[in-house]
Amino acid sequence: MAGSAKVLEDDSLLSRLDRKLAKLEWLFALISGLFAFGLMVLAVVSVTGRNGFNEPLPGYVDWIEAFMPLIAILGISYVQRVGGHIRMDILIGQLRGRLLWIAEFLTTFAVLLLMLALVWGTWAHFDRSFDFSAPLWSRDSSIDIGLPIWPAKLVVPVAFSVMSLRVVLQLWGYARAIVTGTTHPVAVPLIQSAAEIAAEEAEMLSRRD
Amino acid sequence: MDPIDIGLWVTGGLLVMVVLGMRVAFAAALAGVVGLIWIFWEKKDFAADEFTWALTVAIKTAGQVPHGKVASQALSLIPTFILIGYLAYYAGLTRALFEAAKRWIAWVPGGLAVSTVFATAGFAAVSGASVATAAVFARIAIPEMLKVGYDKRFAAGVVAAGGTLASLIPPSAILVIYAIIVEQDVGKLLLAGFIPGVFSAFIYAILIITLALTLKNFGPPVTGFTWRQRFTALPPALPIVAVVVIIICFVYNPFGGDAWGTPTEGGAIGAFIVFLMALYRGMRWTELKDALVETAKLSIMIFSIIWGVLIYVRFLGFADLPSAFSDWITALEYSPMLILVCILLAYAVLGMFMDAIGMLLLTLPVVYPAVMALNGGEYVTAAESTFGMSGPMCAVWFGILVVKMAEFCLITPPIGLNCFVVAGVRPDLSVQDVFRGVTPFFIADGITIALLVAFPAIVLWLPSLAG
């Protein structure tokens, strides 16, 4: 229900790659959601165990901390695809055509630089916690039940790598739009027209409520 | 170049990137990374052969933040509180609340808008995230208001402002974040939010009624509901009460005896009950899947801002900007109350440019100790204090003030998250439209904050009962 823009499709290579990646991204987002749900179940199990059987879940906090990167970061690329990360569009909202695509290209390129740096940085963070020669390959463990932390840390560079791919596709999409000067580029998030939204809204509301 | 100068330059750069339309999370993170590179290189006097070292250290330092800050039990409340909001939507609670509010109070001037405010206040009792509340009500309340002829911008503004109530009325993710940062009792803070939240709702209602009475062509009252229709609208909304009671029992047991658990657990149990209700109401896997993906989307958006801003905050830590600020504040020679008011005004200005959680994370480590010192220290008694309240009570009072400010910032341009979300749900409205529609509520929030400052008892009465 949070903001999502439309991504146009055609049968170009770019659009096919976009849809392929989108499938993976959607799966990652669903995993994020499932683990958010799991967090709730975990709390219910913990409370029931403690109050019903005097058997609290050992390492409850450790498990939550292990889940959090899956919930909070794994689906980042999905959100990027549908334009769900917030921004201030007061200025960029005034632009049209090539000027708009050039502006989008520049800020998206800055995101690519950031993401490549963070893939490096978060990989290093993972790498410090990982040791092939140690038991469970672990060189960093959680506070209560000694859970290895490297799997949770590995989630971040993986998510950021997918995000980098997504940003490259978007740059490609914006570059193509700059060249062709089209008003309807594929594989980049577009602001929908009011009529399109209203139609979708009506359909959504009739489905439920 | 002084680290503080670097801090100011990078902060300026961040603002430029944000204004140019870069996604806020990434603009903040990039500013942080660039700032870290700059500050580490400065440490080596910008020697050419040390640039690689500075780059490596900066990027590795930034690389710690996303996992390190996100893997937190306290922040795990955020997805839970968002999930509960979406599940409540599928459990029909949003619709039921809005329907009940409409039948009971829409007869007043500006009726549907007032109903929306009280429906969001009711929904706030099961939702811990302002943006989630704004998102679901944008879907339900705006179309109804448009149908009877409200200005679409004002309709959007009502929803954006009403959404902010979710963070004062418990459960509230942001109150928990405050409690964690300042190491105060989470339960007391959640309790303390209740009355100010309801109070804010009444101020909003009074404002809307005043506008409806003075402006022409404002939305008309909606009348003609029979008492029978009114009473039949109540039962579907009743489960909210059950969830509220459970969450309160987890925070503070009003029946005497121990509370039932931590607020974290209370939120999760509440979410679970709403989930069962949604199942009972016929929620299918496809709908659950939608709810989960939407929860993921909103959570990830918020968490991206959290880690993005925290990379920038990490840079500020190295630039020592916060302590420079602290020294400056404590050296001031004005009355403590004036300083407090100035701090709140500073939050209003800062909040124009920052997201609420990021703002609290950024400032509290500096501002909170200063405020406690103004009151006479962390362990001061009410009698010896400046503001007439003990240290822990001052922490609660200031927490509610600051969270109210942070909520205010959710509706102020240029970066008001609630307005973005409402515009996002209804892209026939631009963000500017929503900002224009929400402007009258600045007045209401200003009045609320002034009253909370002048009469701390509004905040402190309930928590003082809990001992």
Add this chain to the structure above:
Amino acid sequence: TEWNVSLWGKRRAFTEHVHKLAELVEEKSGGAFTMNISYGGLSSNRENLDGISIGAFEMAQFCAGYHPDKNRAITVLELPFLGVSNLAEEVAVSHAVYDHPAVAEEMAQWNAKMVMTSPMPQYNLVGTGEPRDELAEFDGMRVRATGGLGEAFAAVGGVPTSVTSSEAYQAMESGVVDTVAFAQHAHLSFGTINQADWWTANLNPGTVNCPVVVNIDAYEGLSDEEREIFDSSVPEAIDHYLANYGELLDRWNAVLEEKGVTAVEISEEELAKFEEVAGGPIQQAWIEEMNAQGMPGQELFDLVMTTLEEHRASN
């Protein structure tokens, strides 16, 4: 030379030695060698070793129990029932272990070098309701205790229940935990003492170990004079810490009285029983686990024991 130092929380008895060290080096170097102490601005507490390893800051404090796999060797100091009875002994055994090559090697993986410990007294329980002064009453007790201490309570039927230290007060108030194990200064700063009805004066099951480390490159990059100043200031800093913490301990009984908290003395027989179940077996299990991983487990444990004896003999 200007160093950045990463601590967390706020200034308290637990961080006084770092402030003293900073004061001493600045004074002795005539202001040429300074330390910027940051509470949480540079890193989070569980990532201070990472920050040292990266080279983001030059000095930091951390606790072994936060991430046992990062610092296996020094977890020996967190084993239950080592028999350490005061802060001076804690300093002696910690520094002896820090000087062991296995510790130096493990720290070197993080580009870190041990400087000094942050000695803490034995952790004791505060609890609500009826005092638990017999071992049998620990059965089913929900206790907030981490690492080796958690294992010790589990060994007698307790249920270690993890909440963060900042949630400890709330957890106690809400009955999520019955008891919380902390050192005295933490019972004060996290407010658990305000919630308590009783305190175990002599349970003394063990403590946690929190060293201060420096980045090796930064240390080696000091001029000879600066390094001499730094090294010579460490013992003074520790002395200052001990004196300061001693004052806090002197005040402790007054605090208990003021808050209406009963000091519970547990009988010798009960203590012996506890130690029998939770001391030897857990220590033995640790030694075996470390040996299996190729760490000198037995040697480290023996080092603690012999140092303790020597320290007592020399006093």
